[in-house]
Amino acid sequence: MRKITYRDALREALIEEMHRDASVFLLGEDIGKYWGGAFKVTDGLAQEFGEERVRDTPISESAIVGTAVGAAITGMRPVAEIMFGDLTALAMDQIANQAAKIRYMFGAQAKCPMVVRTPFGAGVNIASHHSQSLEAWFMHVPGLYVAVPSTPFDAKGLLKTAIRGDNPVLLCEHKLLYPLEGEVPQDDYTVPFGVADVKREGSDVTVVAVLFMVHKALNAAKELEKDGAISVEVVDPRTLTPLDRRGIIKSVKKTGRIVIVTEDCRTAGVSAEIAAVVAEEALDYLDAPVKRVAEPDTPIPFSPPLEKYVIPDEKSIIKAVKEVV
Amino acid sequence: MRKITYRDALREALIEEMHRDASVFLLGEDIGKYWGGAFKVTDGLAQEFGEERVRDTPISESAIVGTAVGAAITGMRPVAEIMFGDLTALAMDQIANQAAKIRYMFGAQAKCPMVVRTPFGAGVNIASHHSQSLEAWFMHVPGLYVAVPSTPFDAKGLLKTAIRGDNPVLLCEHKLLYPLEGEVPQDDYTVPFGVADVKREGSDVTVVAVLFMVHKALNAAKELEKDGAISVEVVDPRTLTPLDRRGIIKSVKKTGRIVIVTEDCRTAGVSAEIAAVVAEEALDYLDAPVKRVAEPDTPIPFSPPLEKYVIPDEKSIIKAVKEVV
Amino acid sequence: MTTDLPKEKLVEMYQKMLQIRGFEEKLFELYSQNLVPGTIHLYAGEEAVAVGVCSSLRKEDYITSTHRGHGHCIAKGADLKRTMAEILGKKTGYCKGKGGSMHIADFSIGMLGATAVVGAGLPIAVGAGLSVKLRKTDQIVACFFGEGASNQGTFHESLNMASIWKLPVVFVCENNLYAMGTRQSIAMNIENIADRAVAYGIPGVSVDGNDVLAVYETACKASERARGGEGPTLIECKTYRHRGHSRVDPARYRPKDEVAEWLSKDPIKRFRDKLLRFGVVEGEIQAVEKEVSLQIEEAVRFAMESPYPQPEEALEDVYA
């Protein structure tokens, strides 16, 4: 199968959906013809679809998302880009209090089919305001879906599902994934929400990982196989809401052990919820304590040795796995 | 000992600290002489300390918190009020990206001694935009402390600690607690951060609860004692950051069972972190799965029977306890 | 002052104003009897704004609303019964009891709902305007908000965005002088909110918000401008709420003579006098008044007799 990058996979999804459905349009800062998005995901789209449908906005995160909400409840399917995930903080009210609640508050009179795309993640030395992973905030917002594609295939398929669905979705991308290549079919396909993907089968320990951490987990798994002959199963939830609890538990029942690897800071992060699910629903199958591998509870520092120190890596995953096996 | 309300305990803390330290001042919407705060916590304070130190603001949550940040890093000790906890979403950037990170980003050149007081919680039929419990978002913000007083004693003591400390603190209050009476010493005292309080000793099961849920847990404990002779230990963390993990684990080691009761919605909530801590650090002591009692993953509905249905109550706590014992 | 409006339109406007007033006064009563859960923010005194603006709209046009939303709802044509039922938390209410007073909505008439986060409705109105533009219909959007809301960041971002994209949005600032207990002069350093339009390169107009015809005419101009693709307008309607901010507020922060002065400018009383001068006869007016009071009674009866939702319904409608 042909290989394309995560960035191109996202772009293809946008292009195909915009061709398929005239109600899909894009808005965000510098997504248009002069820049094509800070990470170039929308490069060329303004040229292809015009500036009405690929809309450069002022620096007004709150109004970007709010505008998407207003458009969504009146028949459109907006895809908003927030240039950096950290900046979702500026739009938190529109995301969590408006987009996510509008259907419920109004007794299902409205639907709010919109997507907010945003890149999370550290690793490029751009410090505390441009490097966070904040998925957990949004898992704690009923009414919102949260997708976390780790491969080009998932990126395209999940974004299509997000656009076609009738609910607001936060699509979490990752800065380091954009250049990553992977197989993506030419034909139209979608990836369903709420279905975890076993990215690698194994029998000794379940490693649940999201976004860029999936790849570090896969590397670690390879290493561990060679090394101490530990067989690691890598499970990628692909969406955090809905969370495929059954899929995760199924794997834990098989392996009896779980290590959860996420890039957000440890306390009250994504891994906390997954750990809690296991502690509630699969405790009897556990042969060892649950392990979380995550960033320590600090902001992301700038200097390369500091940043490297806080981001979970293969070594920390291997160490955690060895501790539970 | 004299009894005063939670509201008065908070007010006393503010008054005493303002007398003690001229750098303490208050700002917020309608906290001044015309209203005294939506929940009357600051009633009379503008009259006592003047409008310079008890400052009514425009409806500008982001600037309220940002102003507090700017004042804090230049020598003052602001206490900001956000009228409803749901509205912290509007100030999320200033809380999470500015206040909490300013010390770290700037290499400890600054300190940011400020408090944001805000009421969370449902139960008075004011629907989706005025009823949430969003503590978990803030637990996921390194650099910020999160206090959750459940009694007048804790309210006064924790608020004093918050004001005197050199870090930003979110003080989570609860709408239904304001009229609650409890013993509060006349003398100056503080309640330390990071020290859980065993609100009731017991031996069969640990119930960790926060804010208003502490009282429901205590009621349930009484019921259970009568009823099936189950002895419940109720642990109140009092601060979520820092979280007294040792205190919680100590209790779990004793009882072998844990039920976590919080009013936020279940997924990725406060209870997830506590469950994760136990699953990581005390798994071997558990005789039963961890249990979370929390709100279902919905916005808070308006109508009384609907709202009542989603808020955890004594019955749901008793049920959960019985399931693990 | 004269008017070119047909008598039927005038009477219809009067009727709507009466409906709002009657509805609010009845709610006040029900609240005192503990029949209204939660809180309510009454619109009494500001009827000329909602009715003046909504009378300039078509059915398919949109409005966005606030915590003080009953008036907007009724003016846009919502059913009194279902509105009342919602505020009482009943299953027959517009939002099946999930929303209540602060989240009233009727999408079937373009009433896109009330948000209780002050200022949060503005970007949503901008989005509706953008949607109209992209769908190439000739709808417009009227966006209601208070003078207090005009200090929110969303006000700024929204007016700017609507301006650069020339969206068909009419921003209607209901300046009732107070945001809760905070007088305008405490919260901003200008007299006229309309002056803020300068910052966005759009027209800003202040109008007597207790004169329904003045509001109507101003709104018509703004609506035409919007429908004509010329972009948004900021209209400031100077008005006053008759009661406290919310049901429990005695509003002691308002000077007595200020209250008295504004009560004497009651928009309903003024419009009634005008109607007589325009040749509507007393009998006709009284007939409308009678009809409205029956409608309100009926709404109350309907709401009171309606069942509450089943508790488990709380779990429905989170996702589509």
Place this chain on the structure above:
Amino acid sequence: MTTDLPKEKLVEMYQKMLQIRGFEEKLFELYSQNLVPGTIHLYAGEEAVAVGVCSSLRKEDYITSTHRGHGHCIAKGADLKRTMAEILGKKTGYCKGKGGSMHIADFSIGMLGATAVVGAGLPIAVGAGLSVKLRKTDQIVACFFGEGASNQGTFHESLNMASIWKLPVVFVCENNLYAMGTRQSIAMNIENIADRAVAYGIPGVSVDGNDVLAVYETACKASERARGGEGPTLIECKTYRHRGHSRVDPARYRPKDEVAEWLSKDPIKRFRDKLLRFGVVEGEIQAVEKEVSLQIEEAVRFAMESPYPQPEEALEDVYA
């Protein structure tokens, strides 16, 4: 144009401008050699703004800054060595390597730090102003931000708050015509950001931001007003960045002739010519230029030779 300023002050201003330019050009070079981690937003071309404004301030006055903050830092009097070390991620940097280019700060000279969230510095400046007022010192605060930031909600909320409380804040909008690739006209429907002052009842002034003396004089007036307790001013400085938005941006969205025109208005070149006309002799100017280039070399050497922080230091400084 003449000036009453003493020659030393003029030369000092020239020196600061040169320091900024030299610093930025050197950084550009280091970046190309892969010696600068992350990204950088260069200030070259806008020196007259930072220097004009900061020259009107006292040491104990405060400034807040942005992602494009090196210039503000240097103009306020920061040490070139520690600034450079921070941008290179070294332990000897102002923030011990934790902040980097986008979070540079020097609290010892009242430089309250750069925030990389566009617009987030404005309320912080307001808070510093409020602090001054409550502590009853005679400090003032200069708050730098771009024209792009003036579309953020925080701009609106902050100017409003500073106005009602008459805070000693000078809001300095660096209008360099672009926010990343977005031309001002795409993002707002007005020509002069200064016009937005009307919405807050404060003075708004537009000034040639490439003329350091014009900026200085405007800033002096605003500073006096602030120090005198009369409240904030909004100053808009029309300027232009010589390079792309950030280090990797070729800035193809800017018309060539526009770039050429602005390059011809280089604030340093213009000020140099003026200095000569004011009677500063060529030799004196060259001496300054030489000195500055030595300072830059020294800063680079210091930064390059400084150690990186130890990895575990990442865990420090989260709480006080």
